[in-house]
Amino acid sequence: MKTNAEYSAANDALQGQFFARVWRLTTLYWRSEEKGMAWLLLLVVIALSLVGVAISVAVNSWYREFYNALQNKDLAAFTHLILYFCGIAAVAILVAVYRLYLTQMLTIRWRRWLTEQHFGAWLAHKNFYRLEQRGHTDNPDQRLAEDLNSFTDSTLSLGLGLIRNLVSLVSFSVILWGVSGSIEVFGVNIPGYMFWAALLYALVGSWLVHLVARRLIGLNNRQQRYEADLRFGLVRIREHAESIALSDGEANEQQRLMGRFHNVWSNFWELMKVQKRLTFFSAGYSQIAIIFPLVVAAPRYFAGKIQLGDLMQINSAFGNVQESMSWFIDAYASLAAWRATCDRLLSFRQALVDGAEQAEHPAIxxxxxxxxxxxxxxxxxxxxxxxxxxxxxxxxxxxxxxxxxxxxxxxxxxxxxxxxxxxxxxxxxxxxxxxxxxxxxxxxxxxxxxxxxxxxxxxxxxxxxxxxxxxxxxxxxxxxxxxxxxxxxxxxxxxxxxxxxxxxxxxxxxxxxxxxxxxxxxxxxxxxxxxxxxxxxxxxxxxxxxxxxxxxxxxxxxxxxxxxxxxxxxxxxxxxx
The missing domain is CATH 3.40.50.300 (P-loop containing nucleotide triphosphate hydrolases)
Structure with a gap:
């Protein structure tokens, strides 16, 4: 049997294999007996996401025509563009509804399959008993319920979001490169300078947000554990209500519960502080991103090299490119929570594997x-x-x-x-x-x-x-x-x-x-x-x-x-x- 020190050393070693282990856990479902329907739903959802990107590209082009029509006071073009936008909006609504519906369908099917597999592994070889005896895995009920739910939902949400942002990045980078023109800096001509400005803006922002919010992973992990400990304490009181009442143990139990809640409270305060700094940065980053492309592109507009519609298209394309490049910034809190969930789920699975090995090679x-x-x-x-x-x-x-x-x-x-x-x-x-x-x-x-x-x-x-x-x-x-x-x-x-x-x-x-x-x-x-x-x-x-x-x-x-x-x-x- 492993000692606490051996378990700690094993967990540290497994941290280095984090992405490989998450990949193995993720691909279990996609190679299972349900892989046909799973891949079909995934491909349809990805296709709908790409249609959503195509709609965004169409809207970007619409911006140029629409603002040029306003600048030229062209009523016929204005009316035509309004009707065109209504058609685009109708398609966008339909795509958004079915993308969400099919994503939820895929999520619950994946969660059902994973839950069934983990229930079986937890109950097999009397693992549910052995885990309690070893005491190295806290709150298995949370890992089987909340962590599996969070893992499937967050993995699909983040994965599809990354795919959508990559496609959007490529599409709008091409547009931004084409419409931004070139600029001369210190005698050096820089083609597609708005693209490079967006790239530099996103890289600096991503690096800074990681410095500001890197503590979120550990804090989220502890918060999940403390919340589960509190729920477990409440369940214990329900299970032993008569014994506690006969012993007049209410004051003692309140002290115990408040001790557990103190961990929740104090850790949540730490979370609040980190999230406050993250919100300050991300909110400022987003607000500056509104005017940054206008400031950078304004010299060409006032020089008469581009029209108002071109300026608005550049602003829209820059916004999409910068948003796609800043996916890491916007998703950092979600990524931190996902990492904490994965850590807990992977350690639980490792404990199940250890239990199965122990059952296959018993000392007795x-x-x-x-x-x-x-x-x-x-x-x-x-x-x-x-x-x-x-x-x-x-x-x-x-x-x-x-x-x-x-x-x-x-x-x-x-x-x-x-x-x-x-x-x-x-x-x-x-x-x-x-x-x-x-x-x-x-x-x-x-x-x-x-x-x-x-x-x-x-x-x-x-x-x-x-x-x-x-x-x-x-x-x-x-x-x-x-x-x-x-x-x-x-x-x-x-x-x-x-x-x-x-x-x-x-x-x-x-x-x-x-x-x-x-x-x-x-x-x-x-x-x-x-x-x-x-x-x-x-x-x-x-x-x-x-x-x-x-x-x-x-x-x-x-x-x-x-x-x-x-x-x-x-x-x-x-x-x-």
């Missing part, structure tokens, strides 16, 4: 067999401390085994290792495939009670008669009438009811091996005994492996193991009464 070698066997299995913690010394053990099918030990000795960790969740250790273990693990607090998905009872299988997997019988056997008869009711059942049911529902789930699944990690701890001894008796009666061929502290559990298990001082040893068995 697993196999499937008829019995549960451990061969030199040792377990540890992430910091290297040992929990279990090398142990060999065999549990035959049909055995009922109780695992006990002091709190914190590693009993639950051993069950996690058996289920494939715990990565820290070595050795070999063999576990039958038909196994079910019941934790102390069962997970009940939001939805109908039938779906919660059938989880992780489909809600229609079990017939109504079996479901009703299981609920009655677990003393949950009142819930039969609520099977089709949708609710947040972890808030509706008591801890004891949730554990009885988990036992009913086990009765329905009828696994060959059943692992209970203090799965009846919320029940009194009489209810606990009744449920264990029920399991033995209805699942007579199922092997039971239980973790528990109550001595009353001993009579339901023919074999007992105790984990103590990092050693797993046999304990005297108590025969079932």
């Amino acid at each position: 070698q697993r196999a499937s067999g008829e019995a549960l066997s451990l061969d030199g299995l040792s377990l540890g913690l992430a910091d290297g401390r040992s929990l279990l010394e090398p142990t060999s053990l065999r549990i035959a099918p049909g055995e009922h085994v109780l695992l006990s030990g002091a709190s914190g000795s590693g009993k639950s960790t051993l069950l996690r290792a058996l289920s494939g969740l715990w990565p820290f250790g070595s050795g070999h273990l063999s576990l039958p495939a038909d196994s079910l693990f019941l934790p102390q607090k069962p997970y009940l998905p939001i939805g109908t009670l039938r779906a919660a009872l059938s989880y992780p299988h489909d809600a229609e997997r079990y017939p109504q008669e079996r479901i009703e019988q299981a609920l009655r056997s677990c003393r949950l008869e009142p819930l039969i009438a609520r099977l089709e009711q949708a609710d947040h059942w972890e808030r509706v049911l008591s801890p004891g009811e949730m554990q009885r529902l988990a036992i009913a789930r086990a009765l329905l699944a009828a696994p060959r091996w059943l692992f209970l990690d203090e799965a009846t701890s919320a029940l009194d001894e009489a209810d606990e005994a009744a449920l264990y008796q029920l399991l033995q009666e209805q699942l007579p061929h199922t092997s039971l492996i239980s973790i528990g502290h109550r001595s009353s559990l001993k009579r339901f298990h023919s074999r007992q193991l105790r984990l103590e001082n990092r050693h797993l040893a046999e304990a005297p068995a108590v025969l079932p009464a």
